[in-house]
Amino acid sequence: MAEQKATNITWHGGTVTRDDREKLLGQKGVTVWMTGLSASGKSTIAVILEQMLLHQKKHAYRLDGDNVRHGLNKNLGFSAEDRAENIRRIGEVAKLFTDAGVIAITSFISPYKKDRDAVRASCKPGEFIEVYVNASVATAEQRDPKGLYKKARAALAAGKGMGFTGIDDPYEAPDKPEIVIETESVSAEEAAKQILAYLDKGDYLAA
């Protein structure tokens, strides 16, 4: 590098820190990890939560199948190994957003406790908020907005199991999630408010 010219500001004073970014945004970076069956309501709640956060001028970003499966994780299939790698990568990206000071909201079934716990273990304390979006298989199957349960049942009946969570693959509920949403008695809006209240109480919505 050529010699630095004299300026009024010392740009070599150090790198921009996470604290600097959080002060700029007026919030703390955190990962809100939604887990639950297909059709449990994860995405609906995530979308409303994101709207509520924007309304409070908070910077949130949702990671979901739409922007992850067809991009970062498009080279992963549905083997046990690939499913674990899928969740690992999502966790790593959520951590980068968290480090950037953003409120990262992930919305994936993430059925295996082991995979979710690995993400939690790699996060700093208080930076991984597990939200268990609870619906029974019966309820989720009754909702079935995309006909996925119907398809999975048909495949199973034809002897071609898909490994569909809740039908022929297990969903392992979290033992100690930070937040439990009982979707059979709570609306999506109330659920989002419940998460927002947690964030507010935990001082995540201030720098």
Added chain:
Amino acid sequence: MAEQKATNITWHGGTVTRDDREKLLGQKGVTVWMTGLSASGKSTIAVILEQMLLHQKKHAYRLDGDNVRHGLNKNLGFSAEDRAENIRRIGEVAKLFTDAGVIAITSFISPYKKDRDAVRASCKPGEFIEVYVNASVATAEQRDPKGLYKKARAALAAGKGMGFTGIDDPYEAPDKPEIVIETESVSAEEAAKQILAYLDKGDYLAA
């Protein structure tokens, strides 16, 4: 889901858009992709650029070896396939940050044109700014702050090539980078200002 209660705000009005996020942040999401030899000055320039952006209250985030190689890409080695996958994943993450409205600054050697061009091709027009941080191998090798060139030369002399860029692996310079930094005549601070001016002129620093 239980029935929605009446509220003054319609939370189901739609999802938060990229435009919403950009308005909140007062900037446009973009990927600033720094490429160049080891010791060319990429990271130094990236750090200063990030400071300058913060000074203008802009939200930037740097992706580099420190936060990517040991996290998202820790299961990748240095085979040709893994090097390509390394750059692909970094590109996908930078695109997520760009979509989130953040100014993503990537700082990786990224020696192969094919890999960088694949990232560019997957980005929307104007959202991938390639910055060629130009230094000759001789200059980079003379700087060698981490002794990496020395190590690579020694390995090569011992008949154990490392595939080190510039020594026993090629660096393919960009054909048409948006920005060229001539580090042998421009200081890191001037280089950062050059990139900042490009962002300003391109209207990235306003929503």
